[in-house]
Amino acid sequence: MKNISKIASGIEPSATLAISELSKELKAKGVDVIGFGAGEPDFTTPDNIKQAGIKAIETDKSYYTATSGILPLREAICKYINDIFGVQYEPSNICVSSGAKHIIFISLQVLLDPGDEVILPAPYWVTYAEAIKMCGAVPVILDTTEETRFKITPEQLESAITDKTKCLILTNPSNPTGMLYNEDELKAIGNVIIKNDLYLIADEIYATLVYNGKFVSAAAISSELKERTIVINGVSKTYAMTGWRIGYAAANKQIISAMANYLSHSTGNASNVAQYAALEAYSCDQESVKKMNIEFAKRRQYFIDRVSKMDKVSCLEPDGAFYIFMNVSKTFGTELCGEKINSGSDFSQALLKHGLVATVPGIAFGNDNYVRWSYATSMENITEGLNRLEKFLNSEPTA
Numbered sequence: 001m002k003n004i005s006k007i008a009s010g011i012e013p014s015a016t017l018a019i020s021e022l023s024k025e026l027k028a029k030g031v032d033v034i035g036f037g038a039g040e041p042d043f044t045t046p047d048n049i050k051q052a053g054i055k056a057i058e059t060d061k062s063y064y065t066a067t068s069g070i071l072p073l074r075e076a077i078c079k080y081i082n083d084i085f086g087v088q089y090e091p092s093n094i095c096v097s098s099g100a101k102h103i104i105f106i107s108l109q110v111l112l113d114p115g116d117e118v119i120l121p122a123p124y125w126v127t128y129a130e131a132i133k134m135c136g137a138v139p140v141i142l143d144t145t146e147e148t149r150f151k152i153t154p155e156q157l158e159s160a161i162t163d164k165t166k167c168l169i170l171t172n173p174s175n176p177t178g179m180l181y182n183e184d185e186l187k188a189i190g191n192v193i194i195k196n197d198l199y200l201i202a203d204e205i206y207a208t209l210v211y212n213g214k215f216v217s218a219a220a221i222s223s224e225l226k227e228r229t230i231v232i233n234g235v236s237k238t239y240a241m242t243g244w245r246i247g248y249a250a251a252n253k254q255i256i257s258a259m260a261n262y263l264s265h266s267t268g269n270a271s272n273v274a275q276y277a278a279l280e281a282y283s284c285d286q287e288s289v290k291k292m293n294i295e296f297a298k299r300r301q302y303f304i305d306r307v308s309k310m311d312k313v314s315c316l317e318p319d320g321a322f323y324i325f326m327n328v329s330k331t332f333g334t335e336l337c338g339e340k341i342n343s344g345s346d347f348s349q350a351l352l353k354h355g356l357v358a359t360v361p362g363i364a365f366g367n368d369n370y371v372r373w374s375y376a377t378s379m380e381n382i383t384e385g386l387n388r389l390e391k392f393l394n395s396e397p398t399a
């Protein structure tokens with residue numbers, strides 16, 4: 001038989017989803033594992049949003065919709081963006097998709113030709129590099145360290161630009177580090193983008209999950225930057241709606257119409273029913289979001305307080321999202337619970353085996369001195385997970 005495509009055979013599976021599946025599988029087998037893998041809120045979708053979904057089923061919202069999404073939803077998204085982020089768009093600037101992940105994929109398909117380069121600051125969210133490769137394009141990784149709070153500098157960006165560079169992907173706040181670019185930093189990066197005639201994919205899916213500092217959308221920096229920016233967002237994280245699969249892109253009309261063409265030949269419209277639930281999410285008062293954020297803030301504080309008392313691991317205080325990017329490099333060259341630790345991957349595997357705690361090794365995000373913990377799980381799980389971590393660091397197994 002002939003081989004499957006070169007592109008397909010070069011794609012790695014999503015490590016974040018794999019870890020979360022593994023911990024669910026272990027749990028189903030009766031193993032008492034605690035999952036800190038996928039970044040998925042443990043809260044249930046707020047009731048009013050669920051009811052809107054139920055009503056959509058009962059009122060027969062069961063047909064195809066406009067490919068880029070129902071007009072009321074695109075109108076509600078425009079109003080929401082204006083109210084929350086102070087940026088003005090029209091419905092024709094919005095394309096709704098089956099999750100933010102999909103519209104990131106479509107954005108790259110629309111912007112890139114084979115051989116184009118995309119600048120990707122590391123640590124990066126696991127999906128970007130693979131989605132770039134799916135276009136036959138090349139991710140150009142810019143490494144960052146704790147010294148710059150994992151943020152790229154304009155000089156660093158400038159020095160990575162070649163004739164083939166098409167765009168930069170910036171996640172703000174970041175998954176996996178939780179770091180937030182402030183307005184001045186965005187301006188400086190935006191100037192480099194404009195000067196070099198690049199596009200910016202601004203993944204702002206964690207924009208409402210900020211505990212330290214003020215979130216500013218890249219599209220709010222200037223009209224020039226807005227024109228060449230694709231803003232990505234969606235309902236998954238903000239409204240605890242990961243399984244409903246609704247995301248959107250906001251961009252100039254040419255890009256949006258090219259995206260709609262792509263969608264029209266691939267998934268078609270996002271689920272009609274889920275669009276009505278998202279319409280409720282974006283139109284209702286945001287009280288449930290505030291309540292969830294208060295819980296996330298408590299968990300974050302508890303997590304960083306506990307880690308600050310541990311001497312073999314450390315973390316920077318994240319500004320936003322719901323991840324702790326834990327530096328485990330001090331354990332390298334030692335043995336924990338009888339396992340040699342020389343990388344984040346070793347650490348993560350040994351912690352799962354002996355501590356019954358699932359984390360994502362930093363290699364999935366481009367830096368294997370770290371492991372990522374999602375604190376989108378209950379305080380009870382966080383407390384017990386950190387107890388198990390402490391035991392593991394003292395080479396006392398839980399399993």
Ligand code: PMP
Pocket residue numbers: 039098099100101102125171175203205234235236242246247
């Ligand atoms: N961007 C980032 C940075 C993420 O962490 C996620 C998590 N799933 C997504 C996009 C995609 O979200 P979804 O497809 O659930 O809308």
Ligand code: GLU
Pocket residue numbers: 014016017037038039040101125126127175
């Ligand atoms: N984005 C989340 C994470 O990074 C969910 C998993 C995924 O979609 O990859 O864990």
